[in-house]
């Protein structure tokens with residue numbers, strides 16, 4: 028089966044690998060700055076999400092926001108449904124603002140989003156209206172995806188084939204548009220709590236931001252360095268590929 | 279995401295203005311400073327050069343020209359190193375192409391070493407691959423564009439028609455001969471010196487006591503004499519000493535390096551002890567008693583030796599997967615393990631992808647029944663190549679490891695030996711990981 032693979036939208040800017048480290052060390056919660064736009068309008072670029080780090084199997088109700096690894100980056104999208112193929116569990120995930128969706132391995136899931144902070148507001152996803160909103164969003168996408176999958180598997184699609192991708196694209200865009208409209212209304216109507224009440228927000232961070240605004244940071248021109256094998260050899264020693272007989276010897 | 283970063287703040291050491299950007303799925307990496315990282319991130323998000331320029335201007339209040347210049351130079355260099363190629367995807371599996379063969383020509387042997395991985399598995403029967411068959415296999419290797427063959431045994435020089443085989447092979451491909459050396463006399467040395475050949479002689483101790491306690495009385499003297507003959511015949515540059523690390527010699531290994539230096543050989547290679555064949559039976563005397571820490575101590579020693587710049591000899595300590603910079607020769611498909619390019623053949627003709635993987639589940643076919651073509655393209659080979667590409671992402675530990683595209687999850691044969699599955703790391707992952715960290719901390723601290 029062919030599913031569209033979407034491009035990566037959400038990433039931790041600097042220290043993504045440190046999230047993985049924390050995760051390995053059994054840390055349970057971590058904040059991550061989001062930079063992409065694929066979860067608009069719920070998560071805006073620049074927002075921070077609090078991840079509760081979990082194992083894949085601890086999940087997950089349709090509509091939960093999950094963070095997972097893909098191509099070395101971290102992505103936050105919505106969990107839609109799951110399917111077991113052989114021994115592995117595959118999860119279907121989708122960005123609200125994307126027309127496609129894709130399947131990921133359960134092993135790649137790192138955490139679930141508990142809260143979204145940004146522009147002075149915080150949304151706790153495990154509180155009453157939001158659990159319901161997420162469920163509704165999730166189920167809507169679920170229905171939508173199941174429908175498209177059905178169509179793609181159907182005889183009609185096999186026969187007509189060609190014109191449908193265009194239609195699919197159109198439908199995808201319509202879905203996104205509806206999502207935006209719906210999302211904006213809901214978020215406007217319900218919104219989040221003011222950041223003030225949020226004890227977890229560090230005042231320090233804010234103070235820093237304000238300071239930053241007064242004095243521009245000093246510009247240090249970028250530097251980018253590559254080393255030759257010889258330089259590395261000098262610094263570190265020779266590369267060690269393998270010693271057992273076939274590899275050590277043959278070119 | 280086309281890269282991930284390693285920064286000094288992650289290591290908890292002093293915050294230097296330097297980061298390593300690792301390519302998401304290639305072995306490439308570059309070192310950047312804060313501004314370089316910032317620009318790289320903007321670009322990676324898909325921002326256009328103009329946008330990045332504008333952002334820099336706004337953020338630092340610098341002139342647009344200066345900003346544009348800098349953005350251009352960063353994007354240019356990143357691009358050259360394959361970063362920013364947009365859709366960084368899973369790497370494709372290696373396409374198997376036959377380059378070399380590893381032939382176990384005979385089960386005969388004049389020694390019965392404690393640690394042999396072959397003996398016992400074939401019940402000491404005196405079996406050989408008939409020479410016409412060997413000729414055919416080697417011809418077919420050459421026809422496939424293969425360039426080298428490793429001849430091993432048992433003791434390969436005991437094959438009744440070994441001279442014919444060597445002559446035939448030498449006319450077609452490069453030869454590596456692995457022998458215990460005890461049978462090499464002047465005449466043999468002269469014979470061997472006429473061909474394009476590399477000779478690997480097993481030495482398991484720097485003194486008679488140690489070596490003979492493993493290989494039997496008199497072996498040490500005979501092997502050393504063989505090396506002398508070969509030196510006289512002018513083969514010095516082509517000689518390799520091979521040592522299996524085990525309980526008997528674990529403290530003697532540095533002395534073996536010195537011995538190699540004294541004997542004027544090109545390389546000393548240290549191989550892992552395997553719980554197979556005779557070693558499996560004698561595990562109590564050769565294997566248990568050596569801990570992972572013992573091996574690590576030895577790795578540490580060879581690292582220091584090599585860094586000191588004057589080992590005076592090439593040493594391969596036997597740790598796999600430590601390549602802070604991918605050597606040119608592996609750049610073709612960016613994988614250092616040669617699996618998929620070689621076929622290992624036993625006396626029965628059974629073919630396997632690697633000497634460390636001579637198990638039924640990895641059997642590729644039989645050279646007596648199947649063509650090399652069929653063997654190299656077999657499903658088993660293709661799935662092993664697939665595993666080669668996927669291990670670093672499928673093994674949980676590796677998939678979150680900074681070094682995964684360099685280490686590539688280590689040698690899978692070794693993992694199979696250590697853990698009984700290729701879907702795990704070998705015993706030295708932790709050590710290697712530390713070694714990488716040290717190496718990259720050092721690199722972060724180079725003043726350019």
Ligand code: SF4
Nearest residue numbers: 676679682685687707
């Ligand atoms: S976890 Fe260990 S074996 Fe895996 S890539 Fe990292 S260092 Fe290599």
Ligand code: SF4
Nearest residue numbers: 269274615632689691
């Ligand atoms: S699995 Fe290990 S021993 Fe086998 S070919 Fe690869 S690196 Fe060499």
